[in-house]
Amino acid sequence: MTRRYFADLDSYAESDIVIVGAGSCGLSCAYTLGRLRPDLKIAIVEAGVAPGGGAWLGGQLFSAMIMRKPADVFLSDLGVPFEDEGDYVVVKHAALFTSTVLSKVLQLPNVKLFNATTVEDLITRKMDNGDVRIAGVVTNWTLVSMHHDDQSCMDPNTINAPVIISTTGHDGPFGAFSVKRLVSMKQLEQLGGMRGLDMQLAEDAIVKGTREIVPGLIVGGMELSEVDGANRMGPTFGAMALSGVKAAEEALRVYEL
Numbered sequence: 440m441t442r443r444y445f446a447d448l449d450s451y452a453e454s455d456i457v458i459v460g461a462g463s464c465g466l467s468c469a470y471t472l473g474r475l476r477p478d479l480k481i482a483i484v485e486a487g488v489a490p491g492g493g494a495w496l497g498g499q500l501f502s503a504m505i506m507r508k509p510a511d512v513f514l515s516d517l518g519v520p521f522e523d524e525g526d527y528v529v530v531k532h533a534a535l536f537t538s539t540v541l542s543k544v545l546q547l548p549n550v551k552l553f554n555a556t557t558v559e560d561l562i563t564r565k566m567d568n569g570d571v572r573i574a575g576v577v578t579n580w581t582l583v584s585m586h587h588d589d590q591s592c593m594d595p596n597t598i599n600a601p602v603i604i605s606t607t608g609h610d611g612p613f614g615a616f617s618v619k620r621l622v623s624m625k626q627l628e629q630l631g632g633m634r635g636l637d638m639q640l641a642e643d644a645i646v647k648g649t650r651e652i653v654p655g656l657i658v659g660g661m662e663l664s665e666v667d668g669a670n671r672m673g674p675t676f677g678a679m680a681l682s683g684v685k686a687a688e689e690a691l692r693v694y695e696l
């Protein structure tokens with residue numbers, strides 16, 4: 440186990456793409472990218488021990504998962520059964536979605552999930568025009584990250600990659616990590632701040648808004664609502680899957696991978 444883990448850490452220290460956060464958006468992104476491009480080395484860094492983020496349960500602690508169309512296309516591709524309710528579809532238990540996308544992602548030979556690992560910082564490089572680009576992530580085991588206040592200088596690790604896709608969810612104890620860091624490193628003036636729940640507006644805003652925010656960093660899922668001041672959508676997950684697909688497509692397009 441030790442040899443394999445450290446061989447992976449060594450191999451993925453230089454990755455093609457790093458996805459930060461293994462919630463519904465990050466996992467959908469990894470599934471899309473990993474299958475489209477088996478030649479790319481993709482690292483997923485997830486702070487939690489259990490990958491899946493907020494998607495293990497449907498909204499409000501109920502079990503079913505609602506996905507508005509056209510996310511049904513993604514479910515069909517994934518092989519997750521659903522009931523068709525017209526404008527939206529229902530997966531009978533959210534854990535069916537999360538466990539299926541996880542099992543598919545984890546079987547991809549070019550994807551490595553580093554769970555219980557937190558992204559603590561972003562690596563920056565100065566470009567020829569003087570602007571900054573994001574060129575990697577600084578990581579630490581989550582238990583170590585949680586003790587920076589009472590143990591000094593526990594050195595972190597790094598993963599270099601030309602493309603970082605951040606999907607760390609909306610602000611909270613862990614969330615919106617990369618975009619908050621962009622503000623404190625003066626690469627973004629300020630965050631828009633996630634707005635109240637509006638299902639109609641929220642999903643379109645997140646999918647359409649999924650994009651490169653600063654050179655080297657694409658943001659998707661609910662983390663984006665903190666940048667754009669978009670509404671939250673509450674217990675629907677279609678936009679998370681489709682934002683993940685869009686983040687994957689953006690990565691391949693912007694970086695001509």
Ligand code: AHZ
Nearest residue numbers: 460462463464486492493558607608616660661671672673
């Ligand atoms: O543990 C976090 C979660 O699994 C992980 N994460 C956060 N900060 C991290 C860091 N390093 C590594 N610094 C980190 N991992 O990111 C994952 C985010 O998953 P999520 O399910 O919260 O985000 P998502 O955007 O994929 O899906 C959000 C779904 C919605 S919508 C909504 C609402 O409208 O109220 N609420 C949720 C949870």
